[in-house]
Amino acid sequence: MLAAALGAAVAAGCTTSERPAPEPTAAVTPTPTAVPEDPDVVALRSWLAAERRLAARYAAVVRQVPALRPLRVNHTTRATALTDHLRARGVDPGPAATVAPLRGKPGTVVRTLARAERDLAAAYVATLPKVGDTAVLLLGAEFAAGARQHAVVLAQVEVPR
C-alpha cells in the first residue's frame, strides 16, 4: 500500500505541468573557462616562429656570403619539421610573419646572426622542461644544439669586407 502510494505520488509529481520552475541560481550566460593550451603546442608554435624569423633574416646575407646558405636551409628545414608536428596535432601553423632580412655590412650582420643563434639555443633549452612529448623534446634539444653549431660556423666564416 505504502509503496503504491509513493509510486503514485512520484508519478504525479513527475508528470504534472503545474510544478513551479526552479529559481535561477546563477547567470544564464555560460562563463567561458580558460582551457590551458597544450604545452607542446605552445613550444612548437614559439619555435616555429623563431625558425621562420631567423630564416628570413639570413635572406640578404647569404647572397654576400654563400657559405652561410646551408644555415638558412637548416632553419627552413626545421620550420618544416615543426609545421609537420603542429599539423599532426591538428593545429594550423599559420602563415609566417613578414620579417625583414638583416642588411648592412656582412661582418655586422654575421655577428648579429651569431648572437640571435645563441639566444635561440638558450630559448630552446629553457623550454624543454615543460615539454610533454618525447619527440618534441628531442626536436627542441636537437635544434638548440643546431643553433649553437650555427654560432660556431658564423664565428669562423670568412666575410667579405
Next chain:
Amino acid sequence: MTGGAPRPTRRAVLALPVLLALPRPVLARAAAQPVGAYEELLAEEHAAIHLYGVLAPRLPESLRDAARAAFDDHRRHRDQLVAAIQAAGGTPPPPRLSYALPAPVPTQAAARALAVRIEDSLALRWHAALADAPPTERVAVATALGDECVHLTTYRLAAGVDAAQAAPPFPGR
C-alpha cells in the same frame, strides 16, 4: 661516428647527470633509476678525457684552444655524472689505467678525426639520455648534447668540410 664503428643503441643509454643541485624528490626518484645507465656515459667521458690527453698534442696549433675547451667540458660532464651516480646510491666506476686508441694517431688529420669520433659518439649518447631524463634534468642533458655538437662542428670545419656537413639540421641523430 665518422669511422666504421657501430653506433650504440640509443635506448641503451640512460643518464641523469646533474643531480647534486636538484631538490630531494628528484634525487629520490633518480635513485630508482638504473645506475648502470649513468655508468655507460661516465665510462665514455672517462675515455674521452684520456684520449684527449693523447690527441691534443697532435692537433694543429689552431685547434689547441678548441681542444682545451672540449677537454674542460668532458671533465665537467664527468663530475656531473659521478655526482649523479653517487646521489643515486651507486659507486661511480673509476677510469681505467689506460685506453686503447681506436686507431693510430700519427698525424694532425688523424688526431682531428679521433676528436670528431669522440664528440660524435658522445653527442649520440647524450641525445639518447635526454629521452628518459626527468624534466628537471633536461636542461643539463641538452646542454651537454650541445657542448658535444659545438666541438664536433669546430673540428669538422677545421677539416675543411662545408657548413652543411659541419652543422646538419638535426644534430645528435
